[in-house]
Amino acid sequence: MMIGEAPAMAIFGAAYAAVIGLCVGSFLNVVAHRLPRGESVVGPRSRCPGCGGRIAGRDNLPILSFVLLGGHCRMCGASIPRRYPAVEAASGLLWLMSWLVFGPTVDGLAAAIFSSLLLVLAVIDAAHFLLPDGLTYLTLGLGLATSFGVTWTTPPGSALGAAAGAAVLLLLIGGWYLLRGVRGMGLGDVKMLAGVGAFLGLHGMLLTLFLACLFGALVGLALLAGGRLSWGSRLPFGVFLSIGAVISLFFGPRLVAAYASLL
Numbered sequence: 001m002m003i004g005e006a007p008a009m010a011i012f013g014a015a016y017a018a019v020i021g022l023c024v025g026s027f028l029n030v031v032a033h034r035l036p037r038g039e040s041v042v043g044p045r046s047r048c049p050g051c052g053g054r055i056a057g058r059d060n061l062p063i064l065s066f067v068l069l070g071g072h073c074r075m076c077g078a079s080i081p082r083r084y085p086a087v088e089a090a091s092g093l094l095w096l097m098s099w100l101v102f103g104p105t106v107d108g109l110a111a112a113i114f115s116s117l118l119l120v121l122a123v124i125d126a127a128h129f130l131l132p133d134g135l136t137y138l139t140l141g142l143g144l145a146t147s148f149g150v151t152w153t154t155p156p157g158s159a160l161g162a163a164a165g166a167a168v169l170l171l172l173i174g175g176w177y178l179l180r181g182v183r184g185m186g187l188g189d190v191k192m193l194a195g196v197g198a199f200l201g202l203h204g205m206l207l208t209l210f211l212a213c214l215f216g217a218l219v220g221l222a223l224l225a226g227g228r229l230s231w232g233s234r235l236p237f238g239v240f241l242s243i244g245a246v247i248s249l250f251f252g253p254r255l256v257a258a259y260a261s262l263l
């Protein structure tokens with residue numbers, strides 16, 4: 001592997017990818033805060049939601065500023081939600097994983113961008129039960145575009161994955177509606193799975209859906225058993241789609257191979 005060839009460069013590359021991921025995570029926090037409120041994600045500069053004061057550059061460093069400030073705004077002392085450093089750390093980790101699994105390739109860059117989109121979709125869905133069209137369509141568009149460069153799918157595979165992702169979820173929602181008379185999921189989930197299919201192709205999309213249903217059912221049952229959820233209450237399915245898609249992205253081929261060897 002490349003660590004034997006040039007360990008210093010490999011470590012530098014991994015650290016570089018992680019730091020870019022941390023900074024992307026900081027931007028994802030801005031997107032997750034502003035997009036559901038209909039605000040611009042490019043300007044103005046970040047302000048404290050507590051006092052409205054402009055946050056200085058030195059207080060806007062990923063994770064580091066949260067720790068140095070003790071989790072409070074320097075100006076008014078309002079506490080900063082722990083979600084902020086958590087999203088930054090998760091983003092840093094996803095970019096590091098993209099580097100470690102795919103290296104400095106088109107695959108690696110596509111993986112980093114895709115997993116960043118999945119992260120911000122999960123954060124917004126968890127907070128608002130919403131998967132904004134802007135983000136799901138961006139995922140779909142970038143998935144179709146990167147299929148020309150990545151090695152795990154092809155442009156026809158990407159288009160097939162997107163169409164199948166939308167179709168299978170529409171069928172599930174329709175079937176559920178006929179059975180129960182309620183809509184189990186929103187169209188945001190349909191668009192999101194289409195985007196996942198565009199990035200990963202048909203097999204990655206199917207593995208994502210399988211994992212998302214599995215995790216959703218396990219978490220739902222655990223919450224029901226603990227009395228923290230009642231029958232008929234909703235779970236943000238986009239969160240489970242995100243987790244399934246990240247696993248599918250980084251470990252999909254190995255998971256499928258392990259499963260095939262069992263049969």
Ligand SMILES: [Zn+2]
Nearest residue numbers: 048051073076
């Ligand atoms: Zn403040």
